[in-house]
Amino acid sequence: MPRPVPHAPARVADERRVRVSLGSRSYDIVIGEGLIDRAGEEIAARLPGIRAVIVTDETVARLHLTRLEIALAGAGIESTCVKLPAGETTKSFAHLERTVDAMLEARLERGDAVIALGGGVIGDLAGFASAIVKRGTNFVQVPTTLLAQVDSSVGGKTGINTPRGKNLVGAFHQPTLVLSDIALLDTLSPREFAAGYAEVVKYGLIDRPDFFEFLERNRPAIFAGGSERAEAIAMSCEAKAAVVAADEEEHASRALLNLGHTFGHALERAVGYDPARLVHGEGVAIGMALAHRFSAKLGLATRQDAGRVAAHLGAAGLPTEIAAIPGPALDRRALMEAIAQDKKVSRGRLTFILTHGIGQAFVARDVEPTDVERFLDEELAK
Numbered sequence: 554m555p556r557p558v559p560h561a562p563a564r565v566a567d568e569r570r571v572r573v574s575l576g577s578r579s580y581d582i583v584i585g586e587g588l589i590d591r592a593g594e595e596i597a598a599r600l601p602g603i604r605a606v607i608v609t610d611e612t613v614a615r616l617h618l619t620r621l622e623i624a625l626a627g628a629g630i631e632s633t634c635v636k637l638p639a640g641e642t643t644k645s646f647a648h649l650e651r652t653v654d655a656m657l658e659a660r661l662e663r664g665d666a667v668i669a670l671g672g673g674v675i676g677d678l679a680g681f682a683s684a685i686v687k688r689g690t691n692f693v694q695v696p697t698t699l700l701a702q703v704d705s706s707v708g709g710k711t712g713i714n715t716p717r718g719k720n721l722v723g724a725f726h727q728p729t730l731v732l733s734d735i736a737l738l739d740t741l742s743p744r745e746f747a748a749g750y751a752e753v754v755k756y757g758l759i760d761r762p763d764f765f766e767f768l769e770r771n772r773p774a775i776f777a778g779g780s781e782r783a784e785a786i787a788m789s790c791e792a793k794a795a796v797v798a799a800d801e802e803e804h805a806s807r808a809l810l811n812l813g814h815t816f817g818h819a820l821e822r823a824v825g826y827d828p829a830r831l832v833h834g835e836g837v838a839i840g841m842a843l844a845h846r847f848s849a850k851l852g853l854a855t856r857q858d859a860g861r862v863a864a865h866l867g868a869a870g871l872p873t874e875i876a877a878i879p880g881p882a883l884d885r886r887a888l889m890e891a892i893a894q895d896k897k898v899s900r901g902r903l904t905f906i907l908t909h910g911i912g913q914a915f916v917a918r919d920v921e922p923t924d925v926e927r928f929l930d931e932e933l934a935k
């Protein structure tokens with residue numbers, strides 16, 4: 554249970570704060586360099602007197618865990634740690650059970666906190682464990698990938714995958730605080746940085762054409778690091794915070810954040826969540842390119858806009874075609890089976906996020922399965 558805030562920690566130059574406004578569940582996203590060393594102070598200011606269980610993966614633990622542990626200890630926060638294997642297959646019942654057991658072994662109380670130190674895999678899994686242990690403990694996100702800093706750490710979607718589909722088991726559970734230390738991105742591989750960039754582009758494509766143009770002008774600077782990168786991260790968080798504040802539990806407009814995900818999640822499932830073939834952000838990149846081409850095929854958007862989207866994603870080193878996925882060719886039936894399990898399906902009818910053009914996405918209910926099948930056949934034949 555959240556406890557009263559005794560005082561706000563000192564603000565540091567160049568630090569940005571984005572507020573996610575959700576009434577009593579509102580929280581700050583703090584974005585800046587070197588924040589991990591101040592994590593103890595920031596957390597203790599909001600959750601005084603707590604103990605914590607840190608959930609992380611083995612790669613992130615090697616690189617960044619000690620600094621977090623030192624920062625927590627410095628603020629008087631006693632912590633234990635669960636280290637899980639890196640990668641999408643960790644979002645499973647087996648690793649959830651291991652995490653829950655570690656929390657119970659540490660005798661974590663409801664007023665204590667789970668701290669997710671890692672990318673979206675760790676954030677989704679740790680957040681779900683935090684949601685269900687003792688029917689809800691405090692949760693803090695310390696995202697370490699670009700994808701997690703611009704998307705998964707914000708908004709409270711938590712969960713795991715099953716062989717039948719992505720994120721099919723989960724809960725909404727908002728964090729108390731998100732601490733995004735952008736300096737941690739310096740150790741991220743170029744491939745994972747590009748994957749996170751797909752979700753940045755998504756905000757422009759949903760309803761912010763000016764942001765898409767900003768990205769077209771500044772992509773090389775964003776990849777190089779510096780003030781444009783920090784700006785893109787903060788603008789992404791503002792975009793997501795606005796959508797989440799308007800529809801926290803996805804009864805309507807939040808579904809827009811799923812642009813590219815109906816196709817993308819189907820592709821991830823079809824490759825068995827194998828990161829050697831496809832990671833989430835790459836699936837979203839292909840999915841967004843497909844959503845724009847599908848919209849053009851249905852006469853809703855222009856082929857020029859679909860081409861412009863694919864060109865921008867391609868220039869960022871992202872795949873935009875199903876054929877770009879390495880390994881055996883994918884099968885239309887397997888993709889349709891995954892699409893039928895999508896969480897947006899209602900009364901058996903398919904829902905896609907389609908578009909009238911760049912920055913003009915909309916929720917399309919009742920999409921004809923035969924239209925999707927014909928479109929996929931064309932795409933798979935390329």
Ligand SMILES: NC(=O)c1ccc[n+]([C@@H]2O[C@H](COP(=O)([O-])OP(=O)(O)OC[C@H]3O[C@@H](n4cnc5c(N)ncnc54)[C@H](O)[C@@H]3O)[C@@H](O)[C@H]2O)c1
Nearest residue numbers: 612639640672673674697698700704705710737740741833
């Ligand atoms: N909850 C949400 O709203 C939401 C939003 C978007 C995506 N997601 C989920 O997020 C997941 C993808 O997240 P991701 O792309 O962060 O993947 P990830 O968590 O698997 O991280 C990618 C890789 O980068 C490594 N890594 C993490 N931080 C690093 C760092 N600072 N330096 C070096 N290596 C580092 C990890 O060990 C991992 O190998 C998917 O499961 C997706 O479904 C959830």
Ligand SMILES: O=C(O)C(=O)C[C@@H](O)[C@H](O)[C@H](O)COP(=O)(O)O
Nearest residue numbers: 704708710719720807810811814896
């Ligand atoms: O926050 C949201 O809402 C999103 O849809 C963000 C997506 O980028 C993210 O991949 C999310 O996990 C997908 O949610 P799902 O409900 O389709 O599983």
Ligand SMILES: [Zn+2]
Nearest residue numbers: 752814833837
């Ligand atoms: Zn996503």
